[in-house]
Amino acid sequence: xxxxxxxxxxxxxxxxxxxxxxxxxxxxxxxxxxxxxxxxxxxxxxxxxxxxxxxxxxxxxxxxxxxxxxxxxxxxxxxxxxxxxxxxxxxxxxxxxxxxxxxxxxxxxxxxxxxxxxxxxxxxxxxxxxxxxxxxxxxxxxxxxxxxxxxxxxxxxxxxxxxxxxxxxxxxxxxxxxxxxxxxxxxxxxxxxxxxxxxxxxxxxxxxxxxxxxxxxxxxxxxxxxxxxxxxxxxxxxxxxxxxxxxxxxxxxxxxxxxxxxxxxxxxxxxxxxxxxxxxxxxxxxxxxxxxxxxxxxxxxxxxxx
Amino acid sequence: xxxxxxxxxxxxxxxxxxxxxxxxxxxxxxxxxxxxxxxxxxxxxxxxxxxxxxxxxxxxxxxxxxxxxxxxxxxxxxxxxxxxxxxxxxxxxxxxxxxxxxxxxxxxxxxxxxxxxxxxxxxxxxxxxxxxxxxxxxxxxxxxxxxxxxxxxxxxxxxxxxxxxxxxxxxxxxxxxxxxxxxxxxxxxxxxxxxxxxxxxxxxxxxxxxxxxxxxxxxxxxxxxxxxxxxxxxxxxxxxxxxxxxxxxxxxxxxxxxxxxxxxxxxxxxxxxxxxxxxxxxxxxxxxxxxxxxxxxxxxxxxxxxxxxxxxxxxxxxxxxxxxxxxxxxxxxxxxxxxxxxxxxxxxxxxxxx
Amino acid sequence: xxxxxxxxxxxxxxxxxxxxxxxxxxxxxxxxxxxxxxxxxxxxxxxxxxxxxxxxxxxxxxxxxxxxxxxxxxxxxxxxxxxxxxxxxxxxxxxxxxxxxxxxxxxxxxxxxxxxxxxxxxxxxxxxxxxxxxxxxxxxxxxxxxxxxxxxxxxxxxxxxxxxxxxxxxxxxxxxxxxxxxxxxxxxxxxxxxxxxxxxxxxxxxxxxxxxxxxxxxxxxxxxxxxxxxxxxxxxxxxxxxxxxxxxxxxxxxxxxxxxxxxxxx
Numbered sequence: 065x066x067x068x069x070x071x072x073x074x075x076x077x078x079x080x081x082x083x084x085x086x087x088x089x090x091x092x093x094x095x096x097x098x099x100x101x102x103x104x105x106x107x108x109x110x111x112x113x114x115x116x117x118x119x120x121x122x123x124x125x126x127x128x129x130x131x132x133x134x135x136x137x138x139x140x141x142x143x144x145x146x147x148x149x150x151x152x153x154x155x156x157x158x159x160x161x162x163x164x165x166x167x168x169x170x171x172x173x174x175x176x177x178x179x180x181x182x183x184x185x186x187x188x189x190x191x192x193x194x195x196x197x198x199x200x201x202x203x204x205x206x207x208x209x210x211x212x213x214x215x216x217x218x219x220x221x222x223x224x225x226x227x228x229x230x231x232x233x234x235x236x237x238x239x240x241x242x243x244x245x246x247x248x249x250x251x252x253x254x255x256x257x258x259x260x261x262x263x264x265x266x267x268x269x270x271x272x273x274x275x276x277x278x279x280x281x282x283x284x285x286x287x288x289x290x291x292x293x294x295x296x297x298x299x300x301x302x303x304x305x306x307x308x309x310x311x312x313x314x315x316x317x318x319x320x321x322x323x324x325x326x327x328x329x330x331x332x333x334x335x336x337x338x339x340x341x342x343x344x345x346x347x348x349x350x351x352x353x354x355x356x357x358x359x360x361x362x363x364x365x366x367x368x369x370x
Numbered sequence: 371x372x373x374x375x376x377x378x379x380x381x382x383x384x385x386x387x388x389x390x391x392x393x394x395x396x397x398x399x400x401x402x403x404x405x406x407x408x409x410x411x412x413x414x415x416x417x418x419x420x421x422x423x424x425x426x427x428x429x430x431x432x433x434x435x436x437x438x439x440x441x442x443x444x445x446x447x448x449x450x451x452x453x454x455x456x457x458x459x460x461x462x463x464x465x466x467x468x469x470x471x472x473x474x475x476x477x478x479x480x481x482x483x484x485x486x487x488x489x490x491x492x493x494x495x496x497x498x499x500x501x502x503x504x505x506x507x508x509x510x511x512x513x514x515x516x517x518x519x520x521x522x523x524x525x526x527x528x529x530x531x532x533x534x535x536x537x538x539x540x541x542x543x544x545x546x547x548x549x550x551x552x553x554x555x556x557x558x559x560x561x562x563x564x565x566x567x568x569x570x571x572x573x574x575x576x577x578x579x580x581x582x583x584x585x586x587x588x589x590x591x592x593x594x595x596x597x598x599x600x601x602x603x604x605x606x607x608x609x610x611x612x613x614x615x616x617x618x619x620x621x622x623x624x625x626x627x628x629x630x631x632x633x634x635x636x637x638x639x640x641x642x643x644x645x646x647x648x649x650x651x652x653x654x655x656x657x658x659x660x661x662x663x664x665x666x667x668x669x670x671x672x673x674x675x676x677x678x679x680x681x682x683x684x685x686x687x688x689x690x691x692x693x694x695x696x697x698x699x700x701x702x703x704x705x706x707x708x709x710x711x712x713x714x715x716x717x718x719x720x721x722x723x724x
Numbered sequence: 725x726x727x728x729x730x731x732x733x734x735x736x737x738x739x740x741x742x743x744x745x746x747x748x749x750x751x752x753x754x755x756x757x758x759x760x761x762x763x764x765x766x767x768x769x770x771x772x773x774x775x776x777x778x779x780x781x782x783x784x785x786x787x788x789x790x791x792x793x794x795x796x797x798x799x800x801x802x803x804x805x806x807x808x809x810x811x812x813x814x815x816x817x818x819x820x821x822x823x824x825x826x827x828x829x830x831x832x833x834x835x836x837x838x839x840x841x842x843x844x845x846x847x848x849x850x851x852x853x854x855x856x857x858x859x860x861x862x863x864x865x866x867x868x869x870x871x872x873x874x875x876x877x878x879x880x881x882x883x884x885x886x887x888x889x890x891x892x893x894x895x896x897x898x899x900x901x902x903x904x905x906x907x908x909x910x911x912x913x914x915x916x917x918x919x920x921x922x923x924x925x926x927x928x929x930x931x932x933x934x935x936x937x938x939x940x941x942x943x944x945x946x947x948x949x950x951x952x953x954x955x956x957x958x959x960x961x962x963x964x965x966x967x968x969x970x971x972x973x974x975x976x977x978x979x980x981x982x983x984x985x986x987x988x989x990x
Contacts (some may be wrong), residue, residue: 100501149700156446159501160643161699163636168692171685179681291632293507336520337531344516347509354498354506372814385867568853572861573845574828583826590786590824591904592812592841601847648828 071205073317074326078210080218080316082279085272087296087308088220088287089265095228095303096237096261098155099147100278101239102162106169107266111135112273112282113173116182124185128274135266143259164291184277213275217309220271224264225305237261295350300361307362315346386689389567404584408554411549419548419619426653426654426661427552427559428616431520433641433653434566435609441647442570443602444582445495449507451634452514453607454614456626459524462533462612466526473538473545477558477615484611485604487514492603496596501593511632518627534546551620558616562609567650569605578602610638640691646707655706663690738797739764739940740785740908746792747780747964754780755791755964762908768942769955771971773984777964778944782910784866785942786818787811792842799907812841815907819914820945823893827886831872831896834885835871835880838903839864871899875929891922898929911943915950923950952976960984 086108093101115135118127146161192207228234236257239247248254273282276289296315300307319342327339390396414423432450439445461480464471471479491510495503520523525533538545545554569575580588581598589595618625637660645656664687671678702708734939741761747754755777762768770778783789785796787806795804798814817838826834843864849857872878875895880888885896894914901909914930915923927950933939945951951972958975960968962984968975975981 086540146696146700153703155698156500157699157703161696163639164692164695164699166692167688168696171688171690171692175682175685175689179685248700298502334521334631337522338520340516340520344509344512347505347512351494351506351509354502355494358498358502383862383869387861387865565851568851572853572857573836573840573843574847574850576833577840579829579833580826580837582822583828586788586808587820587824587826589808590812590818590835591838591900592809593837594809597895 069321069324072320074206075210076317076320077313078207078214078316079320080313081210081214081309082272082275082312083289083292083296083316084309085213085217085268085275086299087222087293087312088217088305089268089272090293090297090367091300091305091308092224092265092268092304093261094297097258099158099162100302102159102290103142103166103169104265104269104293105163105171105288106166107135107138107269108273108276109172109282110138110169110273111266112184113177113182113268115270115274116184116282117177119184120182128270131270132267135270136263139259139262139266142262144254147258147262153217153327168235182277182282184274184282207279209279213279216271216275220268221305221309224270228305233257233260234357243313284319289338292346295346298350299353304362310361315349318349319345374717387571389571393396396690403560407553411553414549414552416548418463419552421665422661423552424555424621426657427555428613428621429638429661430654430657431559431562431616432610432613432638433645433657434563434650435606435613437642437645437647437649437653438566438570438578438609439602439606441642441649441652442575442582442584443578443599443606445492445599445602446500446504447507447606448504448632448635448639449491449510449514450610450630450638451630452511453484453488453610453619453632455514455630456487456607457481457614458610458625458630459518459533460484460611461619462535463524463526465619466534473540477612477619480615481608481612484614485608488603488607488611489600492600492607495603505607508632510636513630514700515627517538518630530626532624532626535619538619545620555616555620558612561631562612563650563654566609574601582648593673599642640695642705644705646705647703649705649707652705652707652709656711659706660691733886737764738762739799740942741797742781743795743797745781745790745791745796747777747784747789753964755784755961756791757794758961758964758966759794760959760966760969762940762942764907764940765934765938765955766940766956767930768940768943769951769958770944770961770968771946771951771958771975772946772961775963776940776961778961779912780820780964781961782877782912782942784946785811786816786910812904814902815904817899817901817904817906817908817909818910819894819897819901819912821912821916823890823897824895825885825900829885830882831877831885831888831892831899832868832881834896835868835903836864838900839868841904855871868899868903868913872900874902874932875899876925891918892920894926895929898926902933909939909941909942911941913944913946915947922945927954948976 085182086104089104090101091109093099093104111134113130115127115131123132142165146165147158150158152162181290192205194205228237229337235248236252237260239252247257276282292315296308296311298311299314300309300311322345323339323342326345327341330336331339388396390399408682410423432454435453436450439447457480460483461476464479465473465476487510491507494506498506519531522528525600540554543550545551545576570578577588577593577598578601580591580593581602585595588598614630618629622629641656641660643656644650644659644670645654665681667683667687667690670683700707738761738891742759743758744759748759758777758781765853770781772778780789787808787810795802797803798816801814812824826837829837843860845857845860849855852869853861872881875898876901877892877895880892880896885893888896894917898911898914901911908956911930915926916962918926930941930943931954934941943955945954955972958968958972959966960975960978960981962980967980967984968978
């Protein structure tokens with residue numbers, strides 16, 4: 065009994081890491097500009113599509129480099145065409161603008177790169193392998209892609225955390241997140257900052273896209289993963305990088321475990337036509353969390369002053 | 371020349387508070403309604419009814435519902451699809467199990483059930499605001515979708531998971547042709563729009579708008595956040611539920627839970643953003659926009675003589691919707707409704723330059 | 725929720741009394757051990773250097789902040805905790821330093837919103853908008869128009885308040901507070917950011933309210949001239965502590981007050 069549960073747990077944790085990668089992009093942009101970037105998922109898809117298609121006729125490394133350039137160019141375009149015009153607006157307006165960007169990117173990406181399922185071959189085996197055969201009969205099934213993703217994720221988190229805390233740019237970003245106008249008035253170039261942040265988020269999206277693409281194949285449904293990142297952010301707090309990781313792990317593990325452990329009980333009790341608890345488990349968990357601790361595990365408390 | 375208000379002064383506050391205080395507006399709307407009821411049926415073909423008029427009218431009702439919650443009361447919701455599903459399945463089950471029920475009651479029942487569910491999922495709004503609330507409504511969306519897909523009782527144990535409704539009649543008159551369906555939906559939409567308009571002009575509407583604009587200050591003047599938010603959720607969900615029932619019965623005929631998925635939620639949200647948040651007119655305009663554009667794109671290959679794949683068309687729609695939303699948010703956050711108002715303002719002066 | 729029955733307070737008697745109230749945010753002590761009262765029918769000024777805790781004091785009276793210690797007695801009812809809704813129900817109205825209007829609504833609608841507690845007609849009537857709901861709306865509209873006349877803002881009543889200049893916004897906010905027919909009106913720097921004429925207008929409104937309608941008013945104000953002319957009694961706070969309490973003349977001559985204000989002249 066323990067074996068399958070452990071396997072599910074590990075599988076869930078690893079999926080959770082992938083969620084975290086997407087959530088990281090959200091956190092970056094939110095932390096630095098207070099904007100909730102609904103388009104992060106579409107950015108992941110766009111990045112993955114670029115990489116997959118480019119890699120079809122050039123070495124992976126070159127394709128990767130080109131994709132980085134593309135994501136930076138995308139950041140430029142977004143800042144120039146959209147963000148610049150909405151600087152002092154309400155956050156709801158900015159959120160809805162990112163909704164527009166998301167839809168546009170979806171259509172645009174698929175128009176350029178096509179809408180089939182594409183493979184990303186990262187050069188290491190993608191088939192699940194069995195490990196720890198000595199401890200558990202038959203061993204535990206693990207997906208090496210996810211394992212590598214976990215490592216990459218850990219490295220990225222470290223880099224980003226250091227960046228924010230230590231560098232001058234990182235400090236400026238935190239100032240901007242607090243108050244656009246105040247930051248502008250002390251000479252922080254808002255436009256450049258946003259550009260940088262969206263570029264970094266774009267790169268994070270590229271990494272996320274790469275990992276998800278290697279695991280699932282690059283397809284439209286990747287952008288739906290963005291919706292899944294929302295509960296991750298709620299659990300972890302919108303402004304916390306470690307929170308995105310922890311939140312992702314909890315959601316990933318929780319989802320898979322609930323499907324394996326909870327679903328059968330529900331199916332029996334209510335005579336359901338199948339499981340699929342995964343679809344809503346993350347959100348309901350997030351909802352319950354919100355009721356108890358609205359700012360998430362690591363987020364900042366919101367105090368309203370009059 | 372045509373649109374001057376000169377000479378129209380109100381001699382009572384009652385006159386000032388009419389829905390259309392300017393006489394020309396009133397005539398225009400009355401003419402429009404008469405046109406819709408009497409003239410359109412003379413020339414409209416099946417395609418116009420089933421692909422344009424009926425969907426626009428039904429979705430307008432949903433848009434009014436979401437506008438009440440998000441546009442007037444400021445509570446962002448991504449759960450519209452789920453509430454439409456509640457309305458649809460509630461209506462279906464009532465019609466199925468109590469077959470003699472009057473169809474109007476069936477639809478209203480759908481609305482009431484959606485209202486109750488809306489109240490339940492609205493409770494978190496007392497502690498949660500902004501995007502967080504949007505996520506909570508997503509929880510509602512995905513959970514409700516799942517319930518109707520898995521709990522077999524709702525679909526009457528249908529093996530395929532999809533349900534269908536038979537012939538509908540109203541007091542013995544069958545509603546089975548596109549024209550009769552159109553008339554029924556038109557009448558429903560107008561009555562519901564009127565009710566909504568009255569609500570938003572009243573103390574209840576002011577209460578909602580106060581919550582939206584500054585909830586802290588609203589409490590100071592005696593508005594209870596609980597009351598304001600829950601009433602918005604209730605009314606909104608009622609409208610969306612009725613729209614869901616109408617959509618299922620009169621537009622689809624047979625459906626699965628997928629008809630009310632998260633894409634539907636986004637669709638309704640786009641309608642009110644593009645049409646104009648916080649306006650009743652905007653709900654209609656936005657619905658028209660969202661329905662007509664894909665049709666336009668579908669016809670484009672024919673008109674241009676170039677074959678374009680359905681996938682490409684779908685992508686173009688996505689791009690256009692995204693770009694339009696961004697455009698409106700930058701240029702005119704109040705949407706098409708505001709453009710309409712600005713147009714009228716210019717008309718007031720026409721043909722004089724200022 | 726029904727408003728609990730309260731005593732009828734005669735003019736001159738204590739309407740509100742604040743009893744040893746202390747309020748702190750984390751490590752910041754906004755108000756420490758302050759006690760004072762407000763008598764019915766008077767104009768009470770609360771003054772003090774910046775950061776003295778004046779706004780915090782108003783926030784406590786009106787239920788925004790719950791003090792860690794102390795009690796408030798209003799119309800004979802003593803409480804240690806109160807929500808803003810309950811304050812409104814009890815007859816306390818308030819304006820803010822940074823105008824807290826509903827920016828998306830017109831001036832008329834903002835003031836009509838102030839009538840919320842006085843309008844009772846049920847939901848269904850509102851939907852139909854005939855009979856009882858309509859006549860209630862018209863009655864209240866009439867009253868609100870009187871307030872609009874009084875404040876001379878007829879010309880801007882259909883304009884969304886977000887578009888109005890600051891001075892007019894403050895007047896609309898005052899109108900909204902008046903629409904509540906309050907027993908106690910709390911004004912937080914009603915003259916801030918106004919020029920001489922606007923200040924004179926505002927002074928006249930406040931005096932009219934007090935003389936003709938008998939409204940009890942507590943106001944925070946920096947302009948000493950205004951304070952001296954308008955108020956019956958003055959409370960002086962500094963660093964969250966009461967340092968003087970008396971008539972304007974008494975307070976003006978008080979050594980502690982002069983010391984606190986050293987450097988600030990008007």
